[in-house]
Amino acid sequence: MQHPYHHTEYPRRRIAKQTNAISRLRLNTSQHVAYPPKLTEHPAHDTSNNLLEMGYHMESLTAVVLHPNLSPSFISLAMVVIGSIYVLWQNYISRDVGAKNIPSGPIGLPIVGSFPFLTHYPELTLDYWAKRYGPMYSLRLGNQLFIIVSDPIIAKDLMVTNGAVFSSRKEMFLKSQTIFAGRGITATPYNEKWRKHRRIASYWLNKTAVDSYTNVLDYEATVLVRDLYTYGKAGSDPINPQPHAGRCSLNNMLTIAFGIRTDSLDHPLVARALKLSREFMNCTGPVSNLTDFVPLLQHIPNFMTTRGKKLHADLVETYGGLIKEVEVKMKNGEDVPDCLVKTILQTQQEEELDFTDMAILCSAFMIGGVETTASIMQWFSALIPAYPDIQQRAHEELDRVVGRNRLPTVEDEKDLPYIRGIIKEVERCHNPFWLGTPHFGTEDFAYRGHLIPKNTVVVLNTYTMHHDPRRHPEPFAFKPERYINDSTLSSESANLSDAMERDHWMFGAGRRICPGMWVAEREVFLAISRMLWAFKMVEIPSEPIDLKEYDGLSGRSPVPFRIKMIPRHDKVDDVLGI
Numbered sequence: 009m010q011h012p013y014h015h016t017e018y019p020r021r022r023i024a025k026q027t028n029a030i031s032r033l034r035l036n037t038s039q040h041v042a043y044p045p046k047l048t049e050h051p052a053h054d055t056s057n058n059l060l061e062m063g064y065h066m067e068s069l070t071a072v073v074l075h076p077n078l079s080p081s082f083i084s085l086a087m088v089v090i091g092s093i094y095v096l097w098q099n100y101i102s103r104d105v106g107a108k109n110i111p112s113g114p115i116g117l118p119i120v121g122s123f124p125f126l127t128h129y130p131e132l133t134l135d136y137w138a139k140r141y142g143p144m145y146s147l148r149l150g151n152q153l154f155i156i157v158s159d160p161i162i163a164k165d166l167m168v169t170n171g172a173v174f175s176s177r178k179e180m181f182l183k184s185q186t187i188f189a190g191r192g193i194t195a196t197p198y199n200e201k202w203r204k205h206r207r208i209a210s211y212w213l214n215k216t217a218v219d220s221y222t223n224v225l226d227y228e229a230t231v232l233v234r235d236l237y238t239y240g241k242a243g244s245d246p247i248n249p250q251p252h253a254g255r256c257s258l259n260n261m262l263t264i265a266f267g268i269r270t271d272s273l274d275h276p277l278v279a280r281a282l283k284l285s286r287e288f289m290n291c292t293g294p295v296s297n298l299t300d301f302v303p304l305l306q307h308i309p310n311f312m313t314t315r316g317k318k319l320h321a322d323l324v325e326t327y328g329g330l331i332k333e334v335e336v337k338m339k340n341g342e343d344v345p346d347c348l349v350k351t352i353l354q355t356q357q358e359e360e361l362d363f364t365d366m367a368i369l370c371s372a373f374m375i376g377g378v379e380t381t382a383s384i385m386q387w388f389s390a391l392i393p394a395y396p397d398i399q400q401r402a403h404e405e406l407d408r409v410v411g412r413n414r415l416p417t418v419e420d421e422k423d424l425p426y427i428r429g430i431i432k433e434v435e436r437c438h439n440p441f442w443l444g445t446p447h448f449g450t451e452d453f454a455y456r457g458h459l460i461p462k463n464t465v466v467v468l469n470t471y472t473m474h475h476d477p478r479r480h481p482e483p484f485a486f487k488p489e490r491y492i493n494d495s496t497l498s499s500e501s502a503n504l505s506d507a508m509e510r511d512h513w514m515f516g517a518g519r520r521i522c523p524g525m526w527v528a529e530r531e532v533f534l535a536i537s538r539m540l541w542a543f544k545m546v547e548i549p550s551e552p553i554d555l556k557e558y559d560g561l562s563g564r565s566p567v568p569f570r571i572k573m574i575p576r577h578d579k580v581d582d583v584l585g586i
């Protein structure tokens with residue numbers, strides 16, 4: 009069974025691969041066409057809208073049962089058993105939803121619920137259901153009830169206004185209990201442990217702290233652009249910017265957390281840290297792991313549990329190992345730069361932090377802060393070559409405001425509304441976490457005539473919200489100008505009283521909103537504005553970039569691609585010191 013969108017591509021690319029005359033005509037006009045196809049393009053929607061609703065995996069289940077080598081009596085028996093289980097399940101669920109007035113939604117399959125429909129591009133399935141069941145609907149994964157929120161007003165009502173109820177996390181078996189061992193800000197319930205870890209993290213991530221180490225972000229952004237220039241041989245060789253973006257984000261977090269950095273892509277920590285982040289994303293997607301929702305699986309040795317235990321051990325070994333190095337230096341009286349680890353070692357007794365607490369706190373920085381910002385830089389690099397007109401407008405703004413004798417700085421940001429618009433538009437179109445990190449309700453809650461029972465997981469369906477035509481006309485077009493009059497930082501926009509005015513929902517909402525958003529925004533601005541300042545970024549005609557396919561199950565980044573990054577004026581090498 010394939011996801012309805014499995015074979016779809018960003019149409020600009022798909023059209024480029026076609027050869028007939030009509031396709032070529034469309035190529036010229038397709039700069040702003042919708043990038044996912046309309047739902048009606050897939051035969052599943054032509055034949056039956058009910059398939060997704062009732063579980064179109066019944067189709068593949070039936071296909072297995074109807075295997076040619078099976079006897080007719082076995083097939084009949086199997087069909088009767090499957091049918092009966094399905095009818096019983098359907099009755100059970102509809103009684104549950106009807107009696108308690110829980111918002112309706114897809115019924116799903118017995119035992120696993122809607123899980124099989126969410127294993128690949130879950131955001132597209134959730135979007136399909138949002139159009140069918142409305143802005144707040146329910147589904148089940150195993151024994152867990154979910155509410156899917158696809159509307160800004162409801163998101164604000166639940167997660168911000170009623171943050172006292174909706175700010176916890178479900179203690180997922182794999183993410184919270186196995187990988188993070190009950191620690192970690194991201195995964196802990198809304199309790200004293202979370203408050204302590206969040207307070208310590210915020211000490212290093214708040215706006216004033218970020219001001220104090222902006223020189224680090226500035227330096228790493230320059231290194232990034234210099235490496236892109238050098239590895240791309242001043243625009244003559246194709247280059248994949250992804251590993252360079254990864255190292256830039258990694259170095260920022262290494263400096264903030266441990267006071268160290270890597271000096272080249274070949275440093276062993278680069279591959280190791282990026283692998284750990286990717287493994288974490290792939291193990292812990294909000295809906296990607298059945299072990300979390302079928303308790304029986306937690307007692308049976310299985311592949312995901314083994315993976316989770318190994319990841320926990322690798323995180324403690326890697327980041328715990330770096331903590332020990334800092335500790336040794338401090339004990340030896342060596343000079344250790346101010347950093348998160350120095351702070352937690354100095355306050356360890358007072359804060360009652362054990363070694364695992366510290367290792368997992370640092371892991372949360374390295375996981376939360378690397379793959380995410382790198383992903384935005386990567387999506388930007390993958391898509392901007394398709395928009396020479398947008399690049400030209402950005403170059404004109406940079407020449408006018410910054411000139412060609414220096415790189416853009418943080419102080420320039422307020423005077424570069426078009427660059428800021430490009431960044432916000434990349435974030436709207438390519439949020440690395442379409443489903444964020446789900447919140448968890450700690451009380452029964454009555455809302456708009458419905459009941460959201462205690463212990464419900466609440467998911468922010470940002471894919472649907474970011475493509476809502478009421479808020480973003482022509483939602484599938486890449487149009488930075490839609491943000492041209494938005495002078496807010498995203499971290500400021502998140503506090504707007506009118507939820508419909510918020511730029512996007514990439515950083516989540518309410519009391520669990522991303523505490524790293526100030527450093528993330530600054531880092532991304534410096535990297536992207538400098539790439540635009542230095543290069544004309546062009547695609548390689550024989551290597552079309554497929555923006556619809558992406559790596560990863562939770563944190564999303566583009567599949568590997570190559571482009572040319574051509575220095576756009578003769579001052580570039582001087583300013584970069586090359």
Ligand code: HEM
Nearest residue numbers: 193194373376377380381444445515516517520522524528
């Ligand atoms: C583009 C970059 C980033 C994106 C898209 C992003 C996204 C998110 C999202 C969606 C959440 C969950 C919010 C919610 O529950 O409503 C989150 C939480 C978190 N983020 Fe980020 N993040 C980014 C950068 C960073 C950075 C640079 C750090 C630095 C350490 C960081 C650290 C964290 C932590 C510790 C949490 C857990 C907060 C909690 O549960 O209380 N993030 N992030």
